[in-house]
Amino acid sequence: MTLVAPPAARLGATLAEIGTPSLLIELDAFEANVRGMAEFTASCGVALRPHAKAHKSVKIARRQIAAGAVGVCCQKLSEAYPFAAAGIESIHVSNEFVGADKVAMAVELAAHTRLSVCVDSLPQVAVLGVAAAEAGVRIDVLPEIDVGQRRCGVTRSDDLLRLVDAIAQHAALRFGGIQAYHGGAQHIASWQARGEAAKLAAQRASEFVSALRARGVDVPVVTGGGTGTVEFDARSGIYTELQPGSYVFGDGDYGSIEWAAFDRPRQSLFILSTIMSATRPGIAVCDVGLKGLAVDSGLPREVTALSRVETPELAYAGANDEHGMLDVAGGLERGTESLIGQRMLIVPGHCDPTVNLYDEFVCVRAAQVEALWKVDARGLSR
Amino acid sequence: MTLVAPPAARLGATLAEIGTPSLLIELDAFEANVRGMAEFTASCGVALRPHAKAHKSVKIARRQIAAGAVGVCCQKLSEAYPFAAAGIESIHVSNEFVGADKVAMAVELAAHTRLSVCVDSLPQVAVLGVAAAEAGVRIDVLPEIDVGQRRCGVTRSDDLLRLVDAIAQHAALRFGGIQAYHGGAQHIASWQARGEAAKLAAQRASEFVSALRARGVDVPVVTGGGTGTVEFDARSGIYTELQPGSYVFGDGDYGSIEWAAFDRPRQSLFILSTIMSATRPGIAVCDVGLKGLAVDSGLPREVTALSRVETPELAYAGANDEHGMLDVAGGLERGTESLIGQRMLIVPGHCDPTVNLYDEFVCVRAAQVEALWKVDARGLSR
Incomplete structure (x- = not known):
């Protein structure tokens, strides 16, 4: 008999019986959050692709998709595996990666799910294009643009155009649109200042989109946004897809910032x-x-x-x-x-x-x- | 075929081939730390019971014991399970716990390893004594005293005496000594100030021991200490057993404080x-x-x-x-x-x-x- 610690809880247990510390989800609130965000984004005519880095749970991803989400985001390739293994049909890895082991993961994932990934440098495109062609898979590639986060993403439209051109040179890759995410804006406490930061990010995204259109490039998806700015992003007219994650749970930080038009999670x-x-x-x-x-x-x-x-x-x-x-x-x-x-x-x-x-x-x-x-x-x- | 992320590394891989991010142990430094602490405590005539909360690894615990450690500490009961399951023969849970599920874990563990635990209130002793007797196991109980941490542990020797008396009322429990740990002292940057804090803690522990001896109570073990104060504790004349954990690894915090007589990990x-x-x-x-x-x-x-x-x-x-x-x-x-x-x-x-x-x-x-x-x-x- 193996000696292992007993489970923290059994079905039907009360709050007095659950082993502590444990991580609890209060289902009524959780379900209201899942439903509320799906309804709000639908009412604004934008796609919802919740970020699975918040919950890392296949069961939650399935509930989000059942409520209307088009798929999920993951932040890392290895994180995408349990979702791909569970049959989640569309996964966007909203991040850059580098190295042969990572490219091998992307190619393997692409054989099991509709995969899109981010890039912000030319060598990433080249290596991925060759590996995807060898494996006979197709990967959507979304260059990331920097819209204020000052983290990843190209900062100039000519760099974006170079990436788009590079993607076009690989039959196994498809230009899937762009990612424009401003993480810092999510947590600005003042509702008005947060709205202004979101507006600036959307405007910056819009400039990149215009530069692409001027070159005759169609931009099928503009993805980004998070729990803190989703109400502004959804009405921006520029985002086609939003990536909120924390909205299913809420936390101390999101609980302390100011909310107005859109309900606080x-x-x-x-x-x-x-x-x-x-x-x-x-x-x-x-x-x-x-x-x-x-x-x-x-x-x-x-x-x-x-x-x-x-x-x-x-x-x-x-x-x-x-x-x-x-x-x-x-x-x-x-x-x-x-x-x-x-x-x-x-x-x-x-x-x-x-x-x-x-x-x-x-x-x-x-x-x-x-x-x-x-x-x-x-x-x-x- | 199950779809799972490939392993981060295979044996023989170079630093250029390991998947990132990964948690690395540099074995030469690690082994020197394991050996150095075992030799130092042995030279001071105190027992070494390393804290497994730092590494949570059976393989590391076995190396510490092979080098001379008398067993390990765990901070939680569930944490002790993999060590007990692997046959580690002596485990001290250096913490208080409460609740029927926790007491059941303690009793189960005590059937597989020589278990000691901490208490700082009378009801904990009573509940544990009854459960251990019912299960036919024996548990060593070490009341914790507060020697400056201002966290857990009794603050007055009459409270300690009450706990010792309560333990004596249960045939399934044995008074194993006392725990005297001052966590805050570990991280004081100045070597001299750290030494003074450790000395004060040892002096406080000594007063509790004297109070017990005055009542004719033998104190077989005084356990405590950590990586930052081990050199002072080992020479204090009051600790019989030391619990350093981080010494196997070091970290940014321990790397930034001042070390002198005893080598920095x-x-x-x-x-x-x-x-x-x-x-x-x-x-x-x-x-x-x-x-x-x-x-x-x-x-x-x-x-x-x-x-x-x-x-x-x-x-x-x-x-x-x-x-x-x-x-x-x-x-x-x-x-x-x-x-x-x-x-x-x-x-x-x-x-x-x-x-x-x-x-x-x-x-x-x-x-x-x-x-x-x-x-x-x-x-x-x-």
Whole structure:
């Protein structure tokens, strides 16, 4: 008999019975987010291609596609494998890659799914074109343009034109359009300033598109956008396809920015945690730290105690590897010990890297476990 | 045929052939660290019980034990499972836990390994004592005392005495000694200030021990200490057993603090990464971000370019989910494109949570892959 740790939860378990720390999806909120985004993008006449880097889950991708999405984005080639293996028919790798091992992955994936990828330099096109031809596969190539992120993507339209020309020289490659993503704009707190940043990005994209059209190049797809700017991007008239990812979950960062015309995503992702030590006035210690929540966008901002009536207010104040330090409002002079065993729902600061720490989602509805979903692409960063 | 991403490396591969990003161990440095700590603690007459939360790897635990360690520490019960399953004969869970599922795990583990655990409240002792008796297992219990960390552990010797008395009431439990760990002291930059903090912690531990001895209680083990204070703790005369973890790897944080009498650990842990985009002067983008390195202790501080002769100096300046932003010294006006494909060894800021992002270590010696070791306890945080 193999000795392995017991599962965190069984179907039907209550919040009091789930092992902690665990990664929870509240299904009502999650489903509302999936449906809401699909309806909004459809009403604006733009395609929805959600970013699977947020959830890394085949079951979630299938729900997004059932709601109307045209496929998914992945950020890495290895991340795309579980989705291709599960029969997701259209995958866009929204990122550049280099190296023989990576090109071999792209070609293998293209034999199993309709694959598109990004490039921003000529050698990437050449190597991919040759490998795809040898393997007898077809790959859509979308040059990335820099619309304000100052990260990847060409910065001048003549560089874009050179890429388009290079793609045209390879029968196995097809120019699929362009990618225009401004990550930094997603998190601007002011709704108006975010809208202005999105507008500038769209305008920049529009200039690149015009340069291509002036050369007689048709641009079938302009893909980009994220959860924070989707309402602006959808109405920009320039994007044909949007890539929001975090909208299915929400997180502390997205929870703290200003929303207006488009509804704020409902928070559906939580860490369930338990207080396991409380020996000092004003301080309690819970069982989730750096190995169970990402702190790159700050510490968790919401801690909701479950079930006990007179629980003082708790604030997540510090993370060690496996400990979370909680400030206990009012101090509970010498009485914090009563908090031991207290369970809490914690909203992580940043959903994507938090999800990447867990092997499964514990999906709950009305405080009971309804499903367990694998984080299929966890750790697949190549 | 199942469609899965190809392995990151095969045995014998060179640094140019390993898929990126990957988690690398440089074996010469690693082995020197394993040997050095074993020899140092032995020379001081204290037991070495390395913390497996740093590496989560059975193969590394076995090497530590072969070098003289008495067993390992784990920080969570679920983390202990792969070590117990692999036959590691002595495991100390250096942390408190609460809940029926956790107690069941402790009892199951105790049937397979010599298990010790920490407590800092009376109900934990009672529940564990009953469950261990029912299961017919024996568990060593080490109350934790707070020696300056202000996290877990009792703060007063009368609370400690109450715990010792409670343990004595359960035939299935045995008082195993005390745990005295000051995490904050590990990272104090000044060697002298760190030594003073360690000395204060040892003095505090000594007061608790005296209180027990005054009551006629023998204290078989005083366990604690970490990589940053091990040289002070080993010579304190109060610790009988030390728990360093990070010493096998080193990291950006430990690399930046001052070391003196005891040798600084050699850096053995690296992220191998590739530049995959470089479209702007002064900036390049590599393929490892938040999902491949922990940033809680700051961004990586060392980036070493491989193989190319005239590579400009690179500095890791920002992390997105799957992108690392690099500052390129000198700017390389319009010439950064030549950096595409450049590989680098990156020292992560904090080793423990970085290791927890990967499923395997790619172990290299003389720039060739000699072994692939699983991160057996990755993600096991319950």
